[in-house]
Amino acid sequence: MTTEIAGIIFMYAFTLALAIPIGRYIGKVYEGEKTWLDNILHPLDKIFFKLGGINPINEMNWKQHLAALLTINLVWFILSMLILMNMGWLPLNPDDNPSMSADLAFNTTVSFVSNTNLQHYSGETGVSYLGQLTLMLFQFISAAAGMAACATVFIAMKERTTENLGNFYNFFIKSCTRILLPMAIVVALMLVFNGTPMNFEGKAQYISLQGDTVHVSRGPAAAMIAIKQLGTNGGGYYGSNAAHPLENPNYFTNIVENISIILIPIAMVFALGYIIKRRRFAWMVVGVMTLGFLFLLFNAVYNEMHGNPMISRIGISQPLGSMEGKEVRFGPAASAYWEVTTTVTSNGSVNAMHDSFTPLAGMSALLGMMVNSFYGGVGVGYLNFYVFIIIAVFISGLMVGRTPEFLGKKIEAKEMKIASIIALLHPLLILSGTALASYLYAHNPDAYSGWLNNPGNHGFSEMLYEFTSSSANNGSGFEGLGDNTPFWNIACGTVMLVARFLPIIGPVAIAGILAHKKFIPESAGTLKTDTGTFGIMVFAVIIIVAALSFFPALTLGPIAEHFGMK
Amino acid sequence: MKQNILPAIRLTIVCMVFFMGGYTLIVWLTAQAAPGKGKGETATAHNRTVGWKLLGQKFTDDKYFSSRPSAVDYHADGSGGSNKGPTNPGYLKTVEDRIDTFLVHNPGIQKKEIPSDLVTASGSGLDPHISVQGAYVQVKRVAVARNIPEQNLKELVTKHIDDPLFGLFGTERVNVLKLNINLDKMKK
Incomplete structure (x- = not known):
């Protein structure tokens, strides 16, 4: 019991201790300053620039940044569709897994290009090794694209008055080679030496101690698992993700993988502090994020360690806590910790089945994705938070009767409109999607009986979770949902697509417009944004805008289920 | 769009070669030193x-x-x-x-x-x-x-x-x- 709690406290403390220096390193990378990896990685970057035909010092304005980002994503989309729909006959397919149907390929492609990694297929049977490696490629480059967009906003926040916000390809390539690649290699090696497979052979076979014949899926797992943890991707190699003993062999690898989930999202905020030379501001942001995170964490850990009351009523003991869908080597505390870290960031890998969590712990996961900026995804997490900052500045400005200014720039109607649209998009997508699915199911439960794995409020939660996860670009699921059907593939694919790109376009546009404006030096009348008071203001905006819009839906799902247990 | 499409395609190909090929190879090679050789x-x-x-x-x-x-x-x-x-x-x-x-x-x-x-x-x-x-x-x-x-x-x-x-x-x-x-x- 106490060792379980000690385990999660250690994980968080160690993550924070790593995030500060890594944040400074990331800041240096985007600023183009010298770092200790230059000697090795400088030649590598040069190759990328040369073969890619890119001039990294060619500065772009915010519109050019977005054009470059969207174009390259289109190329990725086509590439992924081609491979996923043809991998059955392409090489590296020792287990003879089939190609994907068009709707499943669409869903999977959008899912991986958008850094979501929602999986409506199962890793062991649904993709070939070539398919896995292609998806792994997207785990690198979709994460790097988000980070590049975030870097653009950082640079825009720093500059006094400018059009030039650096070069998109430069940020993109450096995010890949300088940040994601070295960390992925380190994590992959730790996994390989703890027993995670890394080979290209087909299934192995053995006869168990009592005589059953068992087949074991293998493949190039370690390489993919490292980057899916680091890039807030979350798409597992195996169907049961990091609950699988080969994907996450022991408590040590669990610590490594779990730290990888939130390390870069936290470090990005410290990178911001480094780039704009406002450490206090960075600490304010981290403080608000951490406050929300701890609230969700406490709720989840408490409920899971207390066990399932319905099981207690049957009369057996629950020495560990709630164990359905969990692994003994992690226990409920580390499972709940993973659950919250993976949903507050947009990672979405799991080391326990979220569908089987106690109702209120499941609500922590939902809320983490609904807010989607308590740390958030690599790069995009801060972009979401940035929208809330803009709204908070505007509201505080109105409250105290000052012109809303943020870092020396006036916030006016245009920026506010963009920020409001982006903030409202997330609830709109989730709630209308869930409403549509519920309507279909409620009016024809026989035709859609394959959808839900659980009756009552929990079944509603399964549908709510799927749309929340899609819109938050998270990718975890209440996996009981029978989601490989044209409806879910297309609906979730569309939601993921919209929810990925608009929240990138919006903040980059705001930052670009603000950067272009005249710089107003700080005066006695300026609203200070690096104080605790402003932090509370941002937190309040997040609670009101994000959390409360979902309250009615949560009442129908996890809250009703919880009170139904009494 | 026009001036972006060519670099986008070229860069994607470079990324494919490096991340699907190079990175995978690095991890695979070191796996040969691990117990069980990654198998x-x-x-x-x-x-x-x-x-x-x-x-x-x-x-x-x-x-x-x-x-x-x-x-x-x-x-x-x-x-x-x-x-x-x-x-x-x-x-x-x-x-x-x-x-x-x-x-x-x-x-x-x-x-x-x-x-x-x-x-x-x-x-x-x-x-x-x-x-x-x-x-x-x-x-x-x-x-x-x-x-x-x-x-x-x-x-x-x-x-x-x-x-x-x-x-x-x-x-x-x-x-x-x-x-x-x-x-x-x-x-x-």
Whole structure:
């Protein structure tokens, strides 16, 4: 019991201790300053620039940044569709897994290009090794694209008055080679030496101690698992993700993988502090994020360690806590910790089945994705938070009767409109999607009986979770949902697509417009944004805008289920 | 769009070569130095391979310590959990059935002594461990089935308790496969 709690406290403390220096390193990378990896990685970057035909010092304005980002994503989309729909006959397919149907390929492609990694297929049977490696490629480059967009906003926040916000390809390539690649290699090696497979052979076979014949899926797992943890991707190699003993062999690898989930999202905020030379501001942001995170964490850990009351009523003991869908080597505390870290960031890998969590712990996961900026995804997490900052500045400005200014720039109607649209998009997508699915199911439960794995409020939660996860670009699921059907593939694919790109376009546009404006030096009348008071203001905006819009839906799902247990 | 399409295609190809090829190769090469060479470590008993060290397997015979229930029947080529919600009546019935089965196979054990991990399915369906209490509670049954003194079996279980990481972090647990392999080696 106490060792379980000690385990999660250690994980968080160690993550924070790593995030500060890594944040400074990331800041240096985007600023183009010298770092200790230059000697090795400088030649590598040069190759990328040369073969890619890119001039990294060619500065772009915010519109050019977005054009470059969207174009390259289109190329990725086509590439992924081609491979996923043809991998059955392409090489590296020792287990003879089939190609994907068009709707499943669409869903999977959008899912991986958008850094979501929602999986409506199962890793062991649904993709070939070539398919896995292609998806792994997207785990690198979709994460790097988000980070590049975030870097653009950082640079825009720093500059006094400018059009030039650096070069998109430069940020993109450096995010890949300088940040994601070295960390992925380190994590992959730790996994390989703890027993995670890394080979290209087909299934192995053995006869168990009592005589059953068992087949074991293998493949190039370690390489993919490292980057899916680091890039807030979350798409597992195996169907049961990091609950699988080969994907996450022991408590040590669990610590490594779990730290990888939130390390870069936290470090990005410290990178911001480094780039704009406002450490206090960075600490304010981290403080608000951490406050929300701890609230969700406490709720989840408490409920899971207390066990399932319905099981207690049957009369057996629950020495560990709630164990359905969990692994003994992690226990409920580390499972709940993973659950919250993976949903507050947009990672979405799991080391326990979220569908089987106690109702209120499941609500922590939902809320983490609904807010989607308590740390958030690599790069995009801060972009979401940035929208809330803009709204908070505007509201505080109105409250105290000052012109809303943020870092020396006036916030006016245009920026506010963009920020409001982006903030409202997330609830709109989730709630209308869930409403549509519920309507279909409620009016024809026989035709859609394959959808839900659980009756009552929990079944509603399964549908709510799927749309929340899609819109938050998270990718975890209440996996009981029978989601490989044209409806879910297309609906979730569309939601993921919209929810990925608009929240990138919006903040980059705001930052670009603000950067272009005249710089107003700080005066006695300026609203200070690096104080605790402003932090509370941002937190309040997040609670009101994000959390409360979902309250009615949560009442129908996890809250009703919880009170139904009494 | 026009001036971006060419760099986008070229850059994507470079990324494919480097990340699908180069990075994979680096990890694969270092895996050759790891135990099991990245192919997975197997466990041996009775002069043959009886499983993978990391993977749980099914034990239904009363002579062996049982593993946890599995939603995928311990098929290691299709992992998964039950995804049953905590209040699902059908699920709770399944748990009660498992408890009844356990009590039939383990006479002399009371309901409240059964830890929940023995009657709930794991996340992967391949959980190699059971809780410490989950191992001790089966000692009586295995002792009768094998005609070994209970005390000797208890000592064997105690020897197989894996401590938390560095004795500080995580859970205590028992690896079922390892325990059963050494159980087979025990003299009567």
